[in-house]
Amino acid sequence: MSLELATRALERAVAAGAHSGDAVLVEDESTEVRVRDNAIDHVTQARERCLGLRLFVATEGGLRQAITSTSDLAGDAVDRLAQDTVALARATAADPNAGLPDSGFALDFPELELFDPADADIDVDRHVGDARAAEAAARAVDPRIVNSEGSSSDSQLTRVAYANTAGFAGDYQRAGHSLVSSPIAAENGEMQTDYWFAVARRRSELESPESVGRRAAERALAQLGGKRIATCEVPVIFDPPTARGILGNLAACVSGYAVYRQSSFLAEKLGERIASDAVTIIDDGRLPGGLGSKPFDGEGLPTGRKTVVENGILRSFLLDHYSARKLGLASTGNASRSAGSAPGVAPTNLWIEPGAQSLDELVQTMGRGLLVTKLFGHGFNPVTGDFSRGAAGVWIENGEAVHPVEEITVAGNLADMLADIDAVGNDLLWMGSVAAPSLRVSRMTVAGE
């Protein structure tokens, strides 16, 4: 049904004068429940369907492109969309690199365990029960957990259908389930909040509500009594939730678009050392149950496994067809495509390979320094690599936690930070499609008093 609609849209587009193009139809059903203390805060249910079209018209000098989307699929709306898209494309400039891939489309559709039929029965009451359990578990940890921003439980089922005029058509389903808890700890007039969340393709693989609530409460409690520290240069450890943020910054710098636009500090570094040899980074779109897994990318090309950084050497950028052509390389199957936006590049499942030591061992062998458990603000410049973000965490002396730290920044340049990673933890943690273990950077500037 969905594939038929996508295919029909393309037929209309060709009839309206398109040279080539592709169509994606995304259908979503979702339920979300939030509970505060024992009371329901809100329940939201939705179903949505959106068609995205990318069409090319042929002119001298290359193809011209336009991208449109609509959730109005009634009557002749799709026909009109196809005509409008062709007209829009005629107004843009010819681009010699524009166009679809002409071959190499995905042939096999491996079972990626992206949904569990048993989860079809999850109803609102189940979500309410799970959110209440997370909330109760958070409050039970300590009497200083006095309030909360609530705990949420949600499920989403998505169907993606993709077709192009080069002859590829395919579809798949994926589910997402998540639990979040955000308790507030208070003592002596001070309030601190933190959160913990779990996300999985199958409900049965989701961390339990009790565990999510407990870990969220423990993180909020750990920040009570936080102090500022004097400005200093020390070793810094990032725990897995904050380390994955740094990997996300790095991912933006290896995107083919940032590279050909020369807006990445890694643009000319392919094949060169960009990190210490403790760092190996993999992108794999076919990890069973992976939150970034899919059988084919946003252009119908097969997803796969590639080593982005191997023992510190930059081995691959992340590329779609267009950015690959611009760079004279081949697509890495990293085209991302939602119905409502232009194609781009995104990691699939991207992670830093874990090392041998636990987080505790990294702390014990650090001596004096900072363990970062919270990063905020957006202080990263991909063009220069300059990194400067707000942080909170724990001050470490002689390898032991001394007191919580707050209202500080950690700053450096990502190029130096990557080179200065002297240890990688064994605690790789999946909280999304980008994941990292704990990372220790031998030297960063911490700004405080």
Place this chain on the structure above:
Amino acid sequence: MTQPDNNRAAALFQERFGIDERALDAALGTTLERQVDHADLFFEYTTQDSVALEEGIVKSGDRHLTQGVGVRAQSGERQGYAHADDIDLESVQLAATTARAIADAGGGETAVSTRGGPAVPSHDLYPIALAPTDVPIEEKVALLDAIDRYARALDPHVSQVMASVVSQNRHLMIAASDGTWVSDVQPLIRLNVSVIVESGGRRENGYQGMGGRMELSGVLTADGWHPLVDEAVRLALVNLEAVPCPAGTMDVVLGPGWPGVLLHEAVGHGLEGDFNRKKTSVFSDRIGERVAAPGVTVVDDGTIPGRRGSLNVDDEGTKTQRTVLIEDGILRGYMQDRLNARLMGQAPTGNGRRESYAHLPMPRMTNTFMLAGQDDPEEILHSVRNGLYAVSFGGGQVDITNGKFVFQCTEAYRIEDGQVTAPVRGATLIGNGPDVLTRVSRIGNDLEMDWGVGTCGKDGQGVPVGVGQPTLRIDQITVGGTEG
């Protein structure tokens, strides 16, 4: 001001989708079959187009249509919400049934008042003759081509120019169980220019955007867009000279305009009604208390004509207003949507906003700014012996519960012996919201609003906002940099 055809939105939903008074009454009646405190329907039909230029050519044009309906039922603190992207009688009824099912324990409104047709908002802050989405795409392409040529001619170090123009036209209609029935058409434009400059192997970028709820004609002329490109190129060239930023605690002077994002982060979010009802904000229960230095007056004003954060009515149909949040340093009020106003026994302030029909409304800011003081901006700079002059920011973030905020400078300079000296790179400011406003020691006489570029994120929803302030001196704030 004229009262143009704002009922265009109501007419669109009736003619295109058959949503008339009977349909609204039927859907509201369904939600009200069980006792609820409040129920509302939100219809949206938004068209958006954008064209983007890079490497000297407009490589793509985009056009997107977002349409849908959201139905909400409230009882006590509970809200049930269902939304769908088909706007038809069947979807609306189904959503109404879903919404009321999870909010069925209230009491209060049980009948729909007489409506008498859709109302037009009682002020019209963005009267336009031609919707920006109706301007031919060729004119937008020509604008971007002109921007590219102009930027490259400005300075030989310019190596990349990226520019885009985004046009939006949002039709919305709200009908509620208290008899509210109002519609609005909200135009929004935005022009973005980003350049990369190269010199001696070093590469830096500069960005500037501008926009608001206005016709596109204002930016299609050279007088309209030249200042934007000049600013982006100037910023990039300044950053080419920038040295590493010092780290530590120092006196900081904030420039006028966009640095008002500090107010937005440091105090604005903490004054939103939901956080205060739940007592999760550092400002909870502090009305009437001193929260800022004398002379500091902060307002949220959704009624400034043409501005990005302005609205005729909020997304719950409440007329927007000017709300004094802090007056001469004393906390005066919170920003409210209907739910939190009702639960706190206060009046709604026209701050109930949502990203789209697919989102529940929340208390959100509109245009938030500090009023001007008496001091000469030059003199404020000279008053600081050694510190930082922060002129522009990339963005910020706040933790409502402990008040910690952070934001990133995109243009900043050292102040040495009362003189502005070298530009610095990678500077971040961090502080504590309730604390920082008590450290405001000088307030300039030069209030400016930003260029019309702010998007505020909260709970996963982005809405357009405005910020502003005069030049400010803040004593002893932590600057994150790399030079110890």
